[in-house]
Amino acid sequence: MIELADVWAAEARLSPRLRVTPFLHSQVLSAMTGAYVLVKFENHQFTASFKERGALNKLLTLTDDERARGVSAMSAGNHAQGVAYHAKQLGIPATIIMPAHTPSVKVEHTRAHGAEVVLAGETLVEANAEAQRLTAERGLTFIHPFDDAMVMAGQGTVALEMLAAQPDLDVIVTPIGGGGLISGVATAAKGLRPGIEIFGVQAACYPSMLCAMRGEPPTGTGNTIAEGIAVKYPGELTTEVVRARVDDVLVVDESRLEQAVALYLFIEKTVAEGAGAAPLAALLEYPERFAGKKVGLVLSGGNIDPRLLASVIMRELIREGRVVTLRLPISDRPGTLAQVTAVLRDCGANIMEIQHHRTLLALPAKEASLEISFEARDRPHGESVVAALVAAGFAPQVL
The missing domain is CATH 3.40.50.1100 (Rossmann fold)
Known part of the structure; x- marks a missing residue:
């Protein structure tokens, strides 16, 4: 304690x-x-x-012999970088064991701090087993990410x-x-x-x-x-x-x-x-x-x-109603898509993406389907756009 x-x-x-x-x-x-x-x-x-705080405090309490032999750590993220960075500042060799699937950006950041990175195991449990093996084999001091x-x-x-x-x-x-x-x-x-x-x-x-x-x-x-x-x-x-x-x-x-x-x-x-x-x-x-x-x-x-x-x-923009995606059945005839986009234009909605499906077998031959994503100022504005489409004779479904 x-x-x-x-x-x-x-x-x-x-x-x-x-x-x-x-x-x-x-x-x-x-x-x-x-x-x-x-x-x-x-x-x-x-x-x-x-994580730098705990890693550095541990490194600063090592004996001269422990510093000379080097340290090890097992981590897929912040602890690895904290140990690697401060070990380099103190001139202590560091070996960091990371799971094989660790994102490359985290691996490269850890290497950039001067540590030797060993990729081992598919899970943290497997990586930790390899860390314990290497620690014992090389006589390193293991720096636990939390239980120390x-x-x-x-x-x-x-x-x-x-x-x-x-x-x-x-x-x-x-x-x-x-x-x-x-x-x-x-x-x-x-x-x-x-x-x-x-x-x-x-x-x-x-x-x-x-x-x-x-x-x-x-x-x-x-x-x-x-x-x-x-x-x-x-x-x-x-x-x-x-x-x-x-x-x-x-x-x-x-x-x-x-x-x-x-x-x-x-x-x-x-x-x-x-x-x-x-x-x-x-x-x-x-x-x-x-x-x-x-x-x-x-x-x-x-x-x-x-x-x-x-x-x-x-x-989060979707949750706040500031990005809205609609599915809209329309008649497959010239000018219908222009009518839909005109409603959005008149309402001040900014179209982000639009997909016009005309050949889906689930649709009757004379119908098409639109999927439209647009930006709204806020939720009430988005709701007013949907209401305007309904008033124009369309039947939008909010996705």
């Missing part, structure tokens, strides 16, 4: 090497949720993730910075994967302010820490945009701390995670990965738990695949 003194010691080690990331009030998010919302922008770290006292203490420095800037915080909300971040945060925050509430957030398809708190078997399966917290087995050390010091663990579904990622981009003009947006997703899902309180959200990282981000943005 780590203590506040361990986090203070970590801060003393890290402060000359890591910047204090911004912790800012969001007026718009506060108005949306009914809480006084402040955001800790850990995506401003050099590798765009809080020095890693947990390093992550806890996030809370020291938050409370230094806002001593009267009522609540801190963090993502939970393996539990390293929330263990450090809860230890630091409860040590400074015993009455503060600490909430963790997990993706609904990976509620492993919630299961651990309830004494239930761990569970976790399926796809989530919050890859950073898609952990089926939380740490043993972290689970002990979470049970003792965390007030509650909340779960959020994928639509809330997508909404939170989009809101960070639209409102705060910042990029959040799915795991980093989980605390905001919890505020959106459970506003009654936070109403009227001063709430600090840990935006833990911003490493999201650009293609996934583009998909999330488009899906």
